[in-house]
Amino acid sequence: MDDPFYSLWNGLRENIEHFMDHVDQGINYQKYMKLYTDVYNYCTGATQSFFDSKRDTTQLIGGKMYNELKSFLERRLEGVYDNSKQHSDENLLKYYSDQWKDYTVAMRTINHIFEYLNRNWIKREVSEGRTYIYDVYNLSLIIWKEKVFFNMKDLLIKCLLRLIEKQRHGEQIPEDLVKNVIDSYTLLGEEKLDDNNSRNVDIPKGVSSFKIYEVYFEKLFIKATEEFYLYESQKFINENSIVDYMKKAKARLEEENQRVDKYLNESSRIPLLKACKDVLIKNHLEPIQDEFTELLQQDRVEDLELLYYLLKYIPNSFDPLCTKFEEYVKQQGLASIEKVAQNPVSKSGSSTPVSSRKEAREKESVNPQAYAEAILAVRKKYIKLIQNSFSNDSKFVASMDKACTEFINKNKICNQKVKSPELLARYCDALLKKSNKIAESSEIEERLKDIITIFQYIEDKDVFQKFYTKMLAKRLVVGTSASEDLEESMISKLKEICGSEYTLKLQKMFQDINVSKTLNDDYNNFKRENDISSAQDFYIMVLSTNCWPLHPPTSPFTVPPELEKQINSFQVFYQKNHNGRKLTWLFHLCKGELKTRFYDKSYIFQVTIYQMAILLSYNKADSYTLSELEDQTGLNKEVILGQLNILCKAKVFLLKSSSSGEKTYVYNPNFKFKKIRVPLNATVRSEQQAENEETRKAIENDRSFLIQAAIVRIMKTRKTLKHVALMDEVISQLKNRFKPRVSDIKKNIDYLLDKEYIERKEGEKDTYNYLA
The missing domain is CATH 1.10.10.10 (Winged helix-like DNA-binding domain superfamily/Winged helix DNA-binding domain)
Structure with missing residues (x-):
């Protein structure tokens, strides 16, 4: 041809064709620059007119070169497709992959060679709205789609699916090859194709080329995956246990997840795993859910974790399991508490201050510590299960909380009189007393935390408050509290849960104790200033009537002369400083110590003030009848009998009957006790x-x-x-x-x-x- 363009183009075409045939050899810099310069020189020449199927007008130079390059690529790729007919199966994929790799590598370099065409003529055409014009690289992808991909797509997908199925059956496949082919789907979808494009493209109208991967691979792949697992799952579950099936299902899900990592596009992860979950789990949901209770009963923690792992992907699949879990935990709690009811006394090592079965039964029918520990054992077991097997799932936590609330508030032990709040308060009382037999305060603190855990499930928190307040008052008044820090720690915990109003009186009680300490110091100063001497050590507490759950004594009482002077002097001191306030003496709560001088060994009797009055009467005589003691102490018959029974049981007194049949209480000169201190101030059971x-x-x-x-x-x-x-x-x-x-x-x-x-x-x- 005489046209200088064709001379230029033929040289370009020959060099480009040689380069594309020998991509692995590359292209040297001199040749690359010559080709780039040829394109540049052509594109920067004078304007020319050329015929175009769409229009006939004056253009920037570039149209001829664009059309020739397009025709060249079309002819070359038609040859690529024709040669593909000689291959099948894996060889076909390898041929396609190799050709694709060489083609894209070559076209990236060729795109640079034609960069000046891209930046001038092509850019101008596109800016004027000619949507059928593309830069050289995108043009190359479109022609590959037309001449190679759309002609081979049916064979390609069959080969790909066949290889993937082989892998699912455990065979080794060339994953890199599969990845390269699938990557071509993704790259071919990077350029958007206009719906009105006039090219002969085998793609549904309205489907952009962005969806090449989705339409021509992903949908078909997922459909094949569903069919594969439908058959396999049904066959496997019919021939194996549910637990074995769950292990198989988990393994398959992990395989598919890894398959995305290895050679699929990331966009396939969600739809692929959803399809697998639907087939492997949702289709077999009922038998998997039915296995739940049996796994619970057998404490198969790992299998429960596997079950949870599978079902978490299915919406609302946990609802029936949570119901079963709640009922199961409830029954376990009730059974545990029933054992405590059948064996109410704690074993040795208990921190509850109970020395024998007989004493325990006298105090209460149920051991509070055993009761609390039975509840905690159940809760700890299943909260650990929820953490380890159910990923601390809030639904299972809520079900366990409902179950705990149910069996803690409604069980065999909680009859009409004694209920969980009262037993819990008694356990607190045992822990916070000096007699708790626990050396480390840190251990007591841990047990108090456990009590608070149970407390949160209690419905009748007012019952706990009433009994706890009553017992705290006794600990503070009698001086049996193990630690003020522990007491305040417990109050702080209650305040955190129930608010400041709940613990207001408890805090006020501590304030009264601290005020009483100051008051006693002031009273001792008063005695020194007024030269008031006394043989007795005297400590008094002044408590606010509205804050302390203490009631006046039920019996009149005549204060022994030995104590009367102290009481009167304090009364004078207090009225002097707090005129108008009335003191109500709670003698039934007073305790003290008496030192004996009439036995072979000197003892210190730890007594109530009522017992003190009785014992002091024996300084005058060795025996008294009941009526005489009533006259001496002023106590009514019911109260004095309770105190005398304790003294007789300890063999301080010997009970005899007079000739008239009246009971006589005689001092026992042969009283013996192992220790110097003799505890006699036990609470009377009837009281x-x-x-x-x-x-x-x-x-x-x-x-x-x-x-x-x-x-x-x-x-x-x-x-x-x-x-x-x-x-x-x-x-x-x-x-x-x-x-x-x-x-x-x-x-x-x-x-x-x-x-x-x-x-x-x-x-x-x-x-x-x-x-x-």
């Missing part, structure tokens, strides 16, 4: 029982006031409210302190109706109005 009954009665009275206050508060805010809504709001407001019974709420509604705080709305019996 303890009466005290417990009184506390339970006080709880019921307090609840009535709280329910009434809640009803009035709600009605004052709402003015008018239906019965059901009022009941719900009362329960909601009081649930943090106790769970009010419906019957109690109704009873207090009736009381407030009678007192005219509220009234029934006229014409609507189930609606109430607030009366201001």
Whole structure:
């Protein structure tokens, strides 16, 4: 041809063709620069007119070169496709992969050679809206799609799927080859093809070339995956146990996950794993869920972890398991507590200060420590299971909490009188006393934390509060508290859960104790200043009536002359400093020590003040009848008998009957005891029982006031409210302190109706109005 362009183009084509045939040899710098310069010189020449199928107008130079390059690539790739017909299966993939690799490597270099064409003529055409014009590299990809990919796609996918299936059956496959082919799908989708493109492209209208990978590989691959696992899973589950099937399913899921890492596009991970989970897990959900209870019963932690791992991918699959788990934990808790009920006394090593089975039964039918430890053992076991097997899943935690709430508040031990809150308070009392037999305060602190764990499940927190307050008061008054720091730590824990109002009285009790220390120092100074001498050591506590759950004595009492002077002097001192305040002496709570001088060995009797009064009477005589002792001490018969029984049991007195049949209490000169200190100040059992009954009665009275206050508060805010809504709001407001019974709420509604705080709305019996 005479046209200088064709002379230029033929030289370019020959060099490009040689380079593409020998990509592995590369192209030297001189040749590269010559080709680049030829394109540059052509593109920077004068304007020319040339015919284009779309238009006929004056253009920047470049159109001829673009069309010739396009035609050249089309002819070359048609040859590539024709040669592919000689290959099949894995060889076909290798041929495609090799040709693709060489082609893309070559086209990256060729794209640089034609860079000036890209930056001028092609850029101008694209900017004018000619969407069928592409830069050289993208043009090369489009022609590959047209001439090679779309002609080979059906064979390629079959070969790929066949290789992947072989791998699933355990055979080795060339993963790099598979990756290279699949990567071509991704790269071919990087350029977006316009829906109105006139090229003969075998791609559905509306599907951009970005979806080449998705449409021509991913969808077909996932469909084949589903078919493969549908058959395999059904066959495997029919021939093996559920646990073995779960192991197989997990292994397959991990394989597919690794397959994405090795040679699939990352975009396939979610749809592929979803398809696998649906087939492997969702289709067999029921038998897997049915296995849950058996695995629980056998404590198969690892298998439960596997079950959780599989089911976490299926929405709502845990709901029936949580229900089963809740019921199972509840039954385990009830069974554990029932064992405690059958064997109420703790074994040796218990921190509860109980010396024998007989004494334990006298004190209470259930050992509080054993009860608390039975609850904790169940909770710790299943909270550990949740952590290890269920990834601390909140649904299982909630189910366990519901189960614990159920068996802690409603079990065989919790009869009408003794309930979990009271037993828990007794366990606290045992731990916080000096007699707890635990040397390390850190261990006590850990046990108190365990108690708080149980406490959070208790519905009737007001019962715990009442008994705990009562027992704290005794520890502080009698001086049996092991540690002030531990006491304050426990109060702090309660405050954190229930708020400051719950612990207000407890904190005030400690304030009174500290004030009493200062008061005793001031009293001792008063005695020195007023030259008041005394043979006795005297310590007194002044306690606020409204904060301490202490009641006046039930019996009159005549103070022994030996103590009367001390009491009177303190009364003078206190009234001088606090005029107008009234002191109520709680003699039934007072304790002291008496030193004996009439035995072979000197003893120190640790006694109540009532016992002290009785014993001091024997300084005057060796024996007294019951009526004489009543006259001496001023105590009523019931109280003095309780104290005398303790003294007789310890053989301090010998009980005899006079000629008239009246009981006589005789001093025992042969009294013996191993230790110097003789503990006689035990609480009389009948007094303890009466005290417990009184506390339970006080709880019921307090609840009535709280329910009434809640009803009035709600009605004052709402003015008018239906019965059901009022009941719900009362329960909601009081649930943090106790769970009010419906019957109690109704009873207090009736009381407030009678007192005219509220009234029934006229014409609507189930609606109430607030009366201001």
